[in-house]
Amino acid sequence: MKIKWCVIGAAGIADRRTIPALVADENNQLCAVMDKVADAAKAVGEKYGVPYYTDAEQMLKEVACDAVYIATPVFCHREQALLALKYDRNVLIEKPIARTEAESAEILDAFKKAGKQLSVGYMMKYHSLHQKARNFIKKDKVGQVTNVRLQFSCWYPDIPGAWRQIKELGGGGALMDLGVHCLELAEYILDEEIVDIKSFVNTQTFKYEVEDSAVMIFKTKSGTLGHIDVNFNIPDDVSVAKLEIYGTKGYMICNNTLAQDDVGTMAYLYAPQGDYDAMQEHAIIKPKKFRASGKNIYAKQLAEFSKHVLAGKPNYKYAKRAVHIQALCDKMYAEQ
Ligand SMILES: NC(=O)c1ccc[n+]([C@@H]2O[C@H](COP(=O)([O-])OP(=O)(O)OC[C@H]3O[C@@H](n4cnc5c(N)ncnc54)[C@H](O)[C@@H]3O)[C@@H](O)[C@H]2O)c1
Structure with missing residues (x-):
């Protein structure tokens, strides 16, 4: 049917x-x-x-x-x-x-x-490398996830009348438009809720009333700490869409995967460590590279x-998460 x-x-x-x-x-x-x-x-x-x-x-x-x-x-x-x-x-x-x-x-x-x-x-959870990252965490391929960072930006200058630039119409600026993607993706990949969040938002470059930049720091239920930055004031060619996940046994670094296509790469490194190394003399290990599948997300x-x-x-489940993301946004805007 x-x-x-x-x-x-x-x-x-x-x-x-x-x-x-x-x-x-x-x-x-x-x-x-x-x-x-x-x-x-x-x-x-x-x-x-x-x-x-x-x-x-x-x-x-x-x-x-x-x-x-x-x-x-x-x-x-x-x-x-x-x-x-x-x-x-x-x-x-x-x-x-x-x-x-x-x-x-x-x-x-x-x-x-x-x-x-x-x-x-929130279609970014259908990206092949984001799904891989989630599976890798489930399979303990990076150990306990200790730190997550997401970066998502674009160039969005003043456009008179644009709904995204009017608080009443869009609900907010870079945080509400780009930040929500990052929050949802973080919760999807980590498969747990963000339980606390703090932020700075700013309208630094443009004249519109909503923020053109925002930085968030958060904590998940299990204790993973995270960092998100989103900007409307970084040129498209300068923007690096990045997702980094660090754990006690390895990392996954996705480059240019926060996108509307299934594009970009993921570098994966597995390098668990035993004792403390006071000399800090370690060889640089080459990560394994994965490419995106190119399927339509x-x-x-x-x-x-x-x-x-x-x-x-x-x-x-996704609608509930979307409501929760708006609760996080409410908190961040209220605290400015
Ligand atoms: N998931 C994604 O990849 C993605 C990408 C861009 C935008 N979005 C989201 O999609 C939504 C729309 O964003 P957009 O970039 O397409 O905006 P847009 O302004 O480019 O397009 C919106 C369309 O809705 C029409 N419209 C406006 N008011 C209307 C109304 N009351 N009734 C019917 N039509 C109306 C406009 O004429 C326009 O054609 C937003 O929620 C945005 O956050 C999602």
Whole structure:
């Protein structure tokens, strides 16, 4: 059976990434698209040969579908997710789930009550090397994980009216847009919750009201310490998307894997040590290199979502984590 999809907010990341993955998959079918900008809705509808709308409710009334993918600015997520639920649809909503923990929890509670699937578009956990890193930790290939670092940045200058640059619309800046990916990925790879977090946020380079840079330090349930930095003020060519995991027996260093494609490399070193070496004279050991698989991470995300819908058994583990991430963000913003 194919999962039939409608899309709300069709002309951004939906058109760039998720819809192409959806239409390429034999288990999914695109039925209609909606965008509030008429020309954009028309362009995407015609591109994929499906009906297009500028009114989400009209689309949901007229088009029979199993699931709705919501890829609108963050301030729209709550209202549109609840609208899709009113029409009894399963929902895959883009990250962050909503602007605050309260909004996010309201969405999750409503879906749980209705027994409909809800997932959130944190697609980086479907990257082959992130999955490998998680498996390696489970197989004790780096020992006890003691330190994790994530770095994710881009160049995002002042653009008048851009929703990401207005607190009320995006919920925040670099932390809310890039930082949430890092937080979710850290919890996925470590397979445990972040229980405490502190941060500095700053608007250093640009004029917009949200932060263009943020640094976070955190602690997980088992005691792993972590560090995340996210910037809107580092040029794309200078940005290094990096994930580093250090343990008592080795390391995994992923370069350029925090991306929309399954790209980049992972260097893995296994080098357990016995006694303290006061001389600190150790040979440099070459790590083993792994390459990314190149598979479409958006397709993998859709496949997992569809599996839950087809099984008729909603799974809220990722939605719950997405709500928890917003609680961490609330705390960090409140402490500034
Ligand atoms: N997972 C990822 O890879 C990824 C990447 C980029 C963005 N995102 C997330 O996707 C969401 C959208 O981001 P984007 O970069 O595509 O933004 P965007 O501004 O590029 O695109 C959003 C689209 O939604 C439309 N829109 C705006 N308000 C609407 C409304 N009320 N109803 C219907 N359509 C509306 C816009 O016209 C536009 O076509 C955000 O939550 C963002 O964080 C996720």
